[in-house]
Amino acid sequence: MADIWLITGANAGFGRALTEEALAAGHTVVAAVRRPDAMDLTHERLSVVKLDITDMAAIPGVVDDVLQQHGRIDVLVNNAGRGMVGAAEQTTDAELRGLMELHFFGPVALTRAVLPSMRERGSGTIVQLSSQGGRFAFPGVSAYCGTKFALEGWSEALAAEVRPFGLRVMLVEPGAFRTSFNEPTALHVSEFSDIYSESVGAVRTALEEGNGKQPGDPVRAAQAILTAVATAEPPLRLPLGSDAVDALAAVYSNSQTELTTWETLSRSADFPA
Template sequence: MTTQTWIITGATRGLGRALAESALAAGDNVVAAVRRPERVADLNTKYPNSFQAVRFDVRDTGAAPALVRTAIDRFGQLDVLVNNAGRAVVGAVEEVGDEQLRELMDLHLFGPAALVRAALPPMRERGTGTIVQMSSQGGRQSFPGVAAYSASKFALEGWSEALAGEVAGFGIRVMLVEPSRFRTGFNEADVLEFAEPSETYRDALAAVRADMAGAGGRQEGDPVRAADIIVSLVHGDDVPLRLPLGSEAVERLTRAYRRDLDGVERWAETARSADFADAPPASRPI
């Protein structure tokens, strides 16, 4: 396989860490963009010639160009950008405030967008590159208690789908990864945030809160297997726009797509009646 250079955000643990280890084991170079570089010091020791940790906060959009320059200066090129850093806030819409919502948007949309903008020019110049956006099954369907998290992932998905069409002609690929639950630190107390419960929604969301808080250590997904799948796809010729990961993601997203399609078909005639009667069929370039 051709050696590739990766930038991976949020690589201290979980899927990000597993991705870094899988890419390094495959002979690739990895720049780990993390808030605490000391947490990946062991990788620097094990892979001194192909690994570099950079102190980086995804929410600092102004630092994105310097991160990309660091990767290119160290390894000569940038082939893969993985926007992985993320976390969740659990709470009803009325319980999650503006500050919490904006922070998730910074982490899951504005930060990744800045990194993509910084990575695209060198990728375009070489005529190749892969952008891996770590979304979620919650980026295509939502449920009570996770509105803020899903809103940020829905935004990332819409932004990335347009991006994929814009950069395909330059040889750049985009893959949205939509995992179900994987055995990472996502559900741990120092990562998962709970909005202050209100009397209005305390009982309605009690089961959701308990489920999210108690999932740590019993998630079905194996981060190592997931990482190996992603690395294999990146090295291959065929990259899907969307990749559900885990059995639950496949099952839940299948149900969601069927539900939405049923809704479109049920209301199709009502929807069509909103057009001017003499208007020609729509015609668009894409």
């Protein structure tokens, strides 16, 4: 069946790939972008709406317009985002809050605006573009991972709350993909000093030098997302890319080892039997 997809950040990266693949699969797509004039894709089943996901006041009106035009939203994809590199100590409050607006508060607001119509209809899928960095963190990406951790925690609770209404929530956790994520115009780098050159500096260099060499294919990622959405029971979390699968497997294994190592001390905090 053809669905109505609302995709944020649809003019580039995963958003663009998802838009093209959803259209190719016969769906209708509403592309929500900050600058509609920059959207160079045209299709009879594609409409473009102006939306800055950090503009909370604009979100209800955009959702109402989509519902009036199409009657429903079957799949919401919260995709808009960007990368940020910087030491936790040196990332400013403004940088951290700005990224939290983009990766957490904006998607939360849009999800809440879409949920009532989905709940009344008894069907709908929320796709949250997270990251492998939504499950583990490493030097230089404290702000980025912090926002994705927040989105994952909120979405996991949401999934349990809306499941009785027939709604599904899926967190997509990509590894390194050949999108504009690492490009100088997209990757925000906080003011840097030599204090953290060994840890943060190495990560910054790796991201910059890895641009255009990432192993992940955005088109194949979009196809995988469409495949998962089309199933009766999509996973709560969908890692994408072999690097993400390998990294997450190692993280889960290390976490299990640490839990087992400290289990006796952890259990000692209970009242005596």
